[in-house]
Amino acid sequence: MALTLYVDTARWRAHHKHVQEQFPGLVPVCKGNGYGFGHERLAEEATRLGSDVLAVGTTYEAARIKDWFGGDLLVLTPYRRGEEPVPLPDRVIRSVSSIDGVYGLVGARVVIEVMSSMKRHGVSEQELAQLHAAIENVRLEGFAIHLPLDRTDGSDAVEEVIGWMDRLRAARLPLHTMFVSHLKAEELARLQQQFPQTRFRARIGTRLWLGDHDATQYSGAVLDVTRVAKGDRFGYRQQKAASDGFLVVVAGGTSHGVGLEAPKALHGVMPRAKGVARAGLATVNRNLSPFVWGGKQRWFAEPPHMQVSILFVPSDAPEPKVGDELVAHLRHTTTQFDRIVDR
Structure with a gap:
């Protein structure tokens, strides 16, 4: 995986x-x-x-x-x-x-x-x-x-x-x-x-x-899926689940560059407002992951680990299965892949 x-x-x-x-x-x-x-x-x-x-x-x-x-x-x-x-x-x-x-x-x-x-x-x-x-x-x-x-x-x-x-x-x-x-x-x-x-x-x-952005795509394989109920504790820091859903363990962690982001030059009111909003969410441990499932980028359940990330997928979304692959929007210049596949 x-x-x-x-x-x-x-x-x-x-x-x-x-x-x-x-x-x-x-x-x-x-x-x-x-x-x-x-x-x-x-x-x-x-x-x-x-x-x-x-x-x-x-x-x-x-x-x-x-x-x-x-x-x-x-x-x-x-x-x-x-x-x-x-x-x-x-x-x-x-x-x-x-x-x-x-x-x-x-x-x-x-x-x-x-x-x-x-x-x-x-x-x-x-x-x-x-x-x-x-x-x-x-x-x-x-x-x-x-x-x-x-x-x-x-x-x-x-x-x-x-x-x-x-x-x-x-x-x-x-x-x-x-x-x-x-x-x-x-x-x-x-x-x-x-x-x-x-x-x-x-x-x-x-x-x-x-x-040509459409010529390449990163994907992380699902390694484990665990159902959780609101209030269940999980992870290294034993946080509580905010609602019912699934903890999804996906290949791709800090050693791959997941969760790392280079500073950006922001121009205009809207980009700055979005930057402030992201910073505000981060202070309450809400960080959007690069992984997509069910047509949406999913939130990190906790900060990414060295080789995997744990995502929270709410119960109203399709349940991921082990072996599924999640598209990941990652920056090429900061990402290290496990394998490259030509197709």
């Missing part, structure tokens, strides 16, 4: 091809937990797409995935002097976001990140003059810019990239390749048309692997 990730493989791969057609020169991204699919699986899918470069998050991920992908590996986390050395093959390309970092990678293949409106990391405009000397002792694979997802100020992503292209050109730095993140297909096409001598390569993860 398991928490299973079901994949409509033909549909999933058709989406990959569609994204690849929209973004010529696409660089797939495989980082974290492999977007819920695992590094090995995404390395195989990138190979199937014919990708010559696969982007990973860290040097540790590059070390793990190097035996699964035969092309170049682009490490997205910028190099810092003093970091733990990790043995890597020459086909690994390091990202660098500082002049000092470039000097620290003599002989290495590097991509230099410039500071975008994200203001996360990157070489500033004032530092460009120092790059000429710094890049003499590295193998420059190109520049990169990581753009924000939302532009609440109404600014134009293309104009931001153009601004950097103009600065790099004015500094007489090589512009053969520019790696970009979070651009739309039409925006990428605009840039390619305006700068035909530069190859723009979109680094894409979420849109590529998770863009």
Whole structure:
């Protein structure tokens, strides 16, 4: 009995091809937990797409995935002097976001990140003059810019990239390749048309692997069902059942990522009101689970355990049976499955 990730493989791969057609020169991204699919699986899918470069998050991920992908590996986390050395093959390309970092990678293949409106990391405009000397002792694979997802100020992503292209050109730095993140297909096409001598390569993860929500589905198997009456005590904390119903033990607990949620940026009155309501319910031990039964998301009976969750299903709903599977609305990037099933 398991928490299973079901994949409509033909549909999933058709989406990959569609994204690849929209973004010529696409660089797939495989980082974290492999977007819920695992590094090995995404390395195989990138190979199937014919990708010559696969982007990973860290040097540790590059070390793990190097035996699964035969092309170049682009490490997205910028190099810092003093970091733990990790043995890597020459086909690994390091990202660098500082002049000092470039000097620290003599002989290495590097991509230099410039500071975008994200203001996360990157070489500033004032530092460009120092790059000429710094890049003499590295193998420059190109520049990169990581753009924000939302532009609440109404600014134009293309104009931001153009601004950097103009600065790099004015500094007489090589512009053969520019790696970009979070651009739309039409925006990428605009840039390619305006700068035909530069190859723009979109680094894409979420849109590529998770863009077709209906191609994948998590499901947790029912392990046990126990009927309870109002007032019966149950669980680790011996709480009382609020009404008659069923305690349903389903595969999927904290070790799988069930019950874990990343903070969200809330915009507008309604989303904020819902957030306040959820917080209020949590103070009285009412937490909605990701599991669906009888057409509704069901409440946790108590906080999820390490490998299972206990749900409360009221008596007016169909009684689950051992072996049934409950669809689970889980976030791919925080979920670890027991098994993956292609169908």
